[in-house]
Amino acid sequence: MRAPFDIEFALKGIIGTVSPVLGVVTSFQEQIEWHLRIASLVVGLAVGVLSLVAMIRKLRKR
Numbered sequence: 001m002r003a004p005f006d007i008e009f010a011l012k013g014i015i016g017t018v019s020p021v022l023g024v025v026t027s028f029q030e031q032i033e034w035h036l037r038i039a040s041l042v043v044g045l046a047v048g049v050l051s052l053v054a055m056i057r058k059l060r061k062r
Contacts, residue, residue, distance in 0.1 A: 025032070
């Protein structure tokens with residue numbers, strides 16, 4: 001026979017796992033923000049370059 005699911009035990013496990021992860025993320029928040037800013041800048045530049053290339057190709061076909 002299967003034992004009933006203990007919700008309190010599961011919540012303790014989830015909270016015990018999430019707490020240290022949240023602490024690590026909080027301590028590295030500045031570095032994570034810096035990486036996200038650089039990544040968004042690179043993506044924006046790539047989109048701009050691709051748009052420029054597409055416009056140049058369209059103008060050359062005319």
